[in-house]
Amino acid sequence: MADSENVERARSAAESAARRSYGKLVAFLAARTRDVAAAEDALSEAFASALSDWPANGCPANPEGWLLTVARRKMIDAMRGRQRHEVAAEELRVMAEGAELAEMDTRLPDQRLGLMFACAHPAIEAGIRSPLILQVVLGLDAKAIASAFLTSPAAMGKRLVRAKEKIREAGIPFAIPERAELPARLDAVLEAIYAAFAEGWSDPSATDIARRDLTEETLFLARLVTELLPNEAEALGLLALMLHAEARRFARRTCAGEYVPLSKQEMRLWDSEMIREAEGLLLRASELGAMGRFQLEGALQSAHVHRRRTGAPNWREVVQLYDALLAVSGSPVVGINRALALAEVEGPCAGLRELDDLAKDARLGEYQPYWAARAELLTKTGAIEAATEAYEIAIGLERDPAVRRFLQQRQSTMKR
Amino acid sequence: MEYMLMIYAEEGGWTKMSKTEQEQGMAAYTAYTEALKKAGVWKGSNRLQPIGAATTVRNGANGKPQVLDGPFADTKEQLGGYYLIDVADLDAALSWASRCPAVGHGTVEVRPVWSIARSATPA
Numbered sequence: 196m197a198d199s200e201n202v203e204r205a206r207s208a209a210e211s212a213a214r215r216s217y218g219k220l221v222a223f224l225a226a227r228t229r230d231v232a233a234a235e236d237a238l239s240e241a242f243a244s245a246l247s248d249w250p251a252n253g254c255p256a257n258p259e260g261w262l263l264t265v266a267r268r269k270m271i272d273a274m275r276g277r278q279r280h281e282v283a284a285e286e287l288r289v290m291a292e293g294a295e296l297a298e299m300d301t302r303l304p305d306q307r308l309g310l311m312f313a314c315a316h317p318a319i320e321a322g323i324r325s326p327l328i329l330q331v332v333l334g335l336d337a338k339a340i341a342s343a344f345l346t347s348p349a350a351m352g353k354r355l356v357r358a359k360e361k362i363r364e365a366g367i368p369f370a371i372p373e374r375a376e377l378p379a380r381l382d383a384v385l386e387a388i389y390a391a392f393a394e395g396w397s398d399p400s401a402t403d404i405a406r407r408d409l410t411e412e413t414l415f416l417a418r419l420v421t422e423l424l425p426n427e428a429e430a431l432g433l434l435a436l437m438l439h440a441e442a443r444r445f446a447r448r449t450c451a452g453e454y455v456p457l458s459k460q461e462m463r464l465w466d467s468e469m470i471r472e473a474e475g476l477l478l479r480a481s482e483l484g485a486m487g488r489f490q491l492e493g494a495l496q497s498a499h500v501h502r503r504r505t506g507a508p509n510w511r512e513v514v515q516l517y518d519a520l521l522a523v524s525g526s527p528v529v530g531i532n533r534a535l536a537l538a539e540v541e542g543p544c545a546g547l548r549e550l551d552d553l554a555k556d557a558r559l560g561e562y563q564p565y566w567a568a569r570a571e572l573l574t575k576t577g578a579i580e581a582a583t584e585a586y587e588i589a590i591g592l593e594r595d596p597a598v599r600r601f602l603q604q605r606q607s608t609m610k611r
Numbered sequence: 612m613e614y615m616l617m618i619y620a621e622e623g624g625w626t627k628m629s630k631t632e633q634e635q636g637m638a639a640y641t642a643y644t645e646a647l648k649k650a651g652v653w654k655g656s657n658r659l660q661p662i663g664a665a666t667t668v669r670n671g672a673n674g675k676p677q678v679l680d681g682p683f684a685d686t687k688e689q690l691g692g693y694y695l696i697d698v699a700d701l702d703a704a705l706s707w708a709s710r711c712p713a714v715g716h717g718t719v720e721v722r723p724v725w726s727i728a729r730s731a732t733p734a
Contacts, residue, residue, distance in 0.1 A: 316701075366612040366614075366704070367701045368700035368701065372702070
């Protein structure tokens with residue numbers, strides 16, 4: 196009989212193996228058959244076996260190897276149960292060959308990057324790429340992912356299943372794309388990681404455990420990409436951008452949970468170690484000579500930090516960075532921030548003119564930051580009535596209660 | 612894996628072309644087919660007659676097959692031909708599809724062929 200201490204030790208060994216190697220194991224198990232769902236099923240059975248076996252027999256010296264061997268056996272069993280055709284025998288032979296290979300070489304080849312490229316393949320619907328990576332590379336369950344992306348677990352589950360079927364049936368490869376294809380394909384991977392990070396980031400007080408975990412997990416993914424592709428400037432840029440954002444997490448809310456804008460944040464609450472790492476990454480990226488969206492956004496974060504630290508206004512530089520970013524992304528959201536920065540240089544009327552131009556994009560009518568930016572600039576020009584109205588719309592569109600209270604407070608101070 | 616590259620295009624486009632343009636178009640397809648064969652991935656290909664020659668059979672009233680003049684769907688772009696290729700994965704198939712002359716005047720749909728191994732796997 197295993198005592199509770201052994202059970203605890205086994206659980207923690209299994210958890211740390213999962214944390215370290217979940218995606219590695221899935222990638223390796225599914226690389227030949229491209230059947231991600233089958234690999235996940237087999238792996239979860241292997242983890243269950245570990246929890247009953249390890250407390251009694253002790254934790255293996257190489258937990259990943261143990262899990263891989265068991266998962267592979269489960270996968271072969273499952274396939275035997277399902278398939279009677281000659282072709283199935285051929286697949287089984289291929290699988291068994293792989294099993295021997297894995298046992299001979301305990302160092303697993305890391306195919307996680309190939310798996311990420313498969314998940315963010317252009318043949319996969321763009322909206323599901325990010326959840327798919329979270330699930331197959333990190334092992335997050337559909338429920339946690341659904342809550343982060345504000346959809347129902349059932350709907351999220353269905354879309355994930357469909358995406359995995361597409362990978363298998365359409366023959367999407369687990370591979371790093373060829374040089375010519377790489378920038379665009381890598382961009383989709385980075386985009387997917389950033390989308391997950393942004394979901395986690397929208398709850399800075401981290402009251403929601405699923406979301407807080409998401410930020411940590413996505414930082415892990417971004418780091419992984421930079422380790423596997425150390426010379427891709429945009430991958431470095433994304434990690435820098437995420438670290439900059441994460442570094443200010445605790446400064447963005449008061450103890451009472453109130454929203455604090457960047458200009459009022461307490462700098463001693465910033466994580467200077469993370470900021471230092473981010474700056475180093477941006478420097479390394481710039482030396483590679485391939486500018487892109489994530490590096491520019493990282494550089495903007497860096498410029499904001501620098502301004503706060505030195506007290507020296509650098510808005511002209513910020514406007515230039517937004518110009519460059521606008522040229523790459525063409526996003527009206529970038530335009531809003533550019534208008535606010537421009538207002539710091541040329542006055543609120545110049546900023547408002549920019550916003551008027553942007554308003555031609557109908558989507559902005561339901562976008563909170565657009566109305567908040569408008570309200571702020573209108574307040575500065577003294578157009579109190581129009582500003583009140585803009586604040587009203589911004590408040591109505593905001594989903595974060597802390598930001599809502601912040602906007603309400605701004606609205607009422609302006610009236611006085 | 613085997614993939615079918617299905618070519619959808621507006622049929623009117625062909626008849627509007629000059630003789631030289633038609634010849635150039637044909638030459639492009641011939642060269643493409645040759646390239647597929649040289650790479651050892653070509654399994655088959657065919658050009659189809661226009662939809663004027665199409666006849667459709669479907670389940671009619673009282674369960675009897677009903678024969679109708681015309682194509683399955685009366686859309687602007689019609690299935691005009693196909694290539695069947697055997698390549699390693701979707702990326703290889705997409706890379707061949709992007710070289711197909713049809714991309715210049717229509718659309719290529721890439722579909723994996725249902726293999727025996729897959730048919731044994733429950734969905």
